[in-house]
Amino acid sequence: MPLDIKKIVEENTGANNALYADHVNPRFAKALKIIGFDKNYVTASGAYMWDSKGRKYLDMLAGYGAFNMGRNHPDIRQVMKDFMDADFCSLVQMETPILCGLVAQQLKQRCGYGLDKVYFCSTGAEGNETAIKFVRRATGRDKLVFASSAFHGLTSGALALNGGEVFREKFGELLGTDKVPFGDLDALEEVLAKRDVAAFFVEPIQGKGVNIPPDGYLAGAGRLCRKYGTLFVVDEVQTGIGRTGKFLAIQHEDGVEPDLVILSKSLSGGYVPVCAVLMKDSVFNKVFSSLDRAVVHSSTFGKSNFAMAAALAAMNVLDEEDLCSNATAMGDLLGERLSALVPKYEFMKDVRWRGLMLAVEFGKPKSLKLRTAWATVNGLNEDLFCQAVTIPLLQDHAILTQVAGNRMTTIKLIPPLTINEADVDWFVSGFDQVMADLHKFPGPAWESLTRIAKNALTRPDEKAKATA
Ligand SMILES: Cc1ncc(COP(=O)(O)O)c(C=O)c1O
Incomplete structure (x- = not known):
């Protein structure tokens, strides 16, 4: 009898992070847990994924760009x-x-x-x-x-x-x-x-x-x-x-x-x-x-x-599906709508794109209060400001994104080339809200970030030293 793979997945739902931590890579499992990225995605179609609780996510990462045609294309x-x-x-x-x-x-x-x-x-x-x-x-x-x-x-x-x-x-x-x-x-x-x-x-x-x-x-x-x-x-x-x-x-x-x-x-x-x-x-x-x-x-x-x-x-x-044309059209729409936010938010420095490969770069704000916030997070970790964006995008708006690289103040958007205007709306309204929250300092967005930073910055070797 063939293995019932669906049953195996169902029976182990919820155990993914622990199994991964025990047998594959405990550091990665922990990092995901700290930032709340330890989801259990169970189904996917096109630019969307659903977790085991039925929540729908917009995938702006596309498996590091492996799903230009969308996930599970029929x-x-x-x-x-x-x-x-x-x-x-x-x-x-x-x-x-x-x-x-x-x-x-x-x-x-x-x-x-x-x-x-x-x-x-x-x-x-x-x-x-x-x-x-x-x-x-x-x-x-x-x-x-x-x-x-x-x-x-x-x-x-x-x-x-x-x-x-x-x-x-x-x-x-x-x-x-x-x-x-x-x-x-x-x-x-x-x-x-x-x-x-x-x-x-x-x-x-x-x-x-x-x-x-x-x-x-x-x-x-x-x-x-x-x-x-x-x-x-x-x-x-x-x-x-x-x-x-x-x-x-x-x-x-x-x-x-x-x-x-x-x-x-x-x-x-x-x-x-x-x-x-x-x-x-x-x-x-x-x-x-x-x-x-x-x-x-x-x-x-x-x-x-x-x-x-x-x-x-x-x-x-x-x-x-003429996906090249859609990449150009949706990339331009997304890029222009994000660029329009730059004058509104001090933390936004640049938006650049070609087709559906986009970057939103952040930088030092002008006002003194926000400069203090920027200096504090960057002092703790150079990636941290981007995490302050990607975390609420996922938690509050169900949008998966990534930091564009180590020690970078840029997030990258590489969604499937199948996204439509409603998806662009979904992203831009979520991002707008995240930016608005981060421009309130002190405020709840910054408090949760500081908590995460403290957790993440206790490295295993430092912990070992502390307990030795
Ligand atoms: C430009 C470029 N070259 C090479 C690679 C490596 O590809 P792989 O992860 O399939 O080995 C990547 C992966 O992201 C990439 O972006």
Whole structure:
């Protein structure tokens, strides 16, 4: 008899946080509990999730951008079911899977840029690892360059391209890399001019902080790379598949010429891990250079027909529902409505967006009373002001959001591309209320924040010291 998974979930409802704390990651379980994010979500559809008590939430996080088509999209699910019911073959390994070729063909058409071949793997980090190997092989150079605040994944190679010290430190020696300020072509040229750099890795819009580069930066970076024999790798893991209103974010700018493009997250509509690394033949032919090197790089689940079926289904939904246009329209509506709040609230510094990738940045207020509040929370923890926004958004308005990165005063919004005007209303009215409450100092919003801060700041090692 097959396992009754629904029954298992029902029977354990409410035990999720304790189970996770006992067996997976007690620190993360505790952190979620402290900020009241230890919910028990049981169902989801589109941009919404419901907890075990039946409360409906607006998901402005979309699984870190894995659900551009919305959660549990019925058309993608139908394809998955049909695929399973057909007892289709997958992972034969000694074969050339049909769906793999079809997805690659379609990706090349959608991306353009003369990208000739597609390597498939499973995650964004694995895509970056692949690119690291390939650019080194293709150029015969070792050094890699990345931008400040970059995020390309957390495996060892990708970690060497990470702009955040908090991720890099204490994991030993990493690959040899150079960091340049994001958006600064002069600094990039200075590093590339040594002609020892295999590749420059960049996100067209950085996920950490939602940093949008100046116009012409991406085309200029590509030009510099070509000038100095460096390959230009564009990581579209988060920005791709319609997120910014076009299939790729680099398609917003003329004259960009990538040598490799990495896609993942929403490529399968969030159903199956999948990553595609598109590259020029000049790169491919150096890596897979002969018959005996035909599988010199591969991974077991990379070409799974299950993932490929999901990818075909997800891209079909992207077209049928015209989600790129919706991302542009809803992104502009949300961005403009949030921008209109900036003059009203001293804590709001900037709202920036492209399609449905948005940031709300906070900063030091003008009035003395609020400056005291700002200095107090920032003195305790640099992320704390953002938590003062994300916590009531979830608790009082049932909206899931995230801080845009460690030690940042920015929150990030990356909802499914299916959101509508009512969802924009839901978000803006909730956010407006949260801002209004935070502009009353002293007041209840600040008291609960201080309580949370005190709890969170008692670190386990400090506790251990105190009890030793
Ligand atoms: C731009 C970018 N690259 C790479 C990654 C890593 O992807 P994964 O978590 O699937 O390894 C992420 C994840 O957020 C990302 O945003």
